[in-house]
Amino acid sequence: IKYKLAEQVIRCFANESALYRTSAYVDEKIHSEMEKGKKKEEAYLEAIGEYALEAAVLKVLGSEVLDYVTDEAVQIHGGMGFSAEMPVDRCYRDSRINRIFEGTNEINRLVVADQYLKMAKKSDSPIFAMAKELYNSIDSIKPASANDYFDYKVELIENFKKAVLLTQYCAYETLGKQYSGEQEIQMNISDMIIQTYATESLMLRVKKLTGIKAESEIGVYKDILDAYIQEAALKIYSSAIEAICSFASESEYSKLQKALQNLTTFKPINSKDAHRRIAEKLIEDNIYKF
C-alpha cells in the first residue's frame, strides 16, 4: 500500500511540475507579446500556438495520471472501493472521460509527434542537424556519468532528448513519406517526449526547491525525482525499442538498440526505500502536501 501511495504522489508531483512550468511559459509569452503592442486576444492566440505541443503533452499526461491515481485509490480501498458508499467510486467514474474528451489521448499523442516533426522541419531548426550528427557518432554514445546530483540528472535528461532525436530521425529517414501513416511509431515517439518533458519539469522544480526548502526537507523531493527518473528511463527505452522494431533492419536495429540502451542507462537508486519515505511523509501529513 505504501508503494501505491508513493507512486500516486510521484506522478501527481511530476504532472504538477509540467503544468506549472508550461503555464509560466504561456504567461511569459502573453506578457512579451503584449509588451510588443499586440492586443490581449492576439497575444493569447500567439502563446497557445507556441505551446501547442506542451499543451497536448499536458492533456495526455494529466488525464493518465488522474486515471492511475483514481484506479489505485479504488484498489487501496479493496472491495469497498467498488462500492458507491465510498467517495472513490465517484472519482473513478468521473476520471475516465478525461482521456476521451478535449481531444482523445490518441489524437493528442499524434499532435505531439506532429508538432515535433513540424518544429524539426522548420528551416531555422537545428533538430535534424543535431540528430544527423548524433547518428553519425552513434558508436560514441555513452551513459550519463556526472558526479554532482543535479549535473547527473541534467545529463541523463539530455540523453533522453537524444533518444527522442535519434528515434524520430531514423524513423523519418527510413520511412520517408510513409512516416505520416505510421501512427504506432509516432505514438511511441510521443510517449518518449511526454516522459522526457515531465522528467525535466520535475527536475527543474526539485532543483528550485533546494534553494527554498531546508536541507532536512529536501530529501523526500529528491526521492520523488530519483524514483520518477528511473521509471522514465525504463519507459523511454521500452517505447524506443517498440518504435525501432517497426522500421529498422536487423543491423540497424542492433546499432540503434545499443545507443538507446546507453542513453537510458541510469545509476540505480533503491526505489523501494524512496517510495517508503515518500509514503511516510504522506501518511504523517495525512494530506497531499508536497
Ligand SMILES: Cc1cc2nc3c(=O)[nH]c(=O)nc-3n(C[C@H](O)[C@H](O)[C@H](O)COP(=O)(O)OP(=O)(O)OC[C@H]3O[C@@H](n4cnc5c(N)ncnc54)[C@H](O)[C@@H]3O)c2cc1C
Ligand atoms: C461526457 C462528455 C462530454 C463531452 N463534452 C463535449 C463538449 O463540451 N464539446 C464537444 O465538442 N464535445 C464534447 N464531447 C465529445 C468528445 O469530445 C468526443 O466524444 C471525443 O472527441 C471523441 O470523439 P468520438 O466520441 O466521436 O470518438 P471517435 O472519434 O469515433 O474515436 C473513437 C476512438 O478512435 C480513436 N481515433 C479516432 N480517430 C483516430 C485517428 N485518426 N487516429 C487514431 N485514433 C483515432 C479515438 O482516439 C478513440 O479512442 C463530450 C463527450 C462526453 C462523453
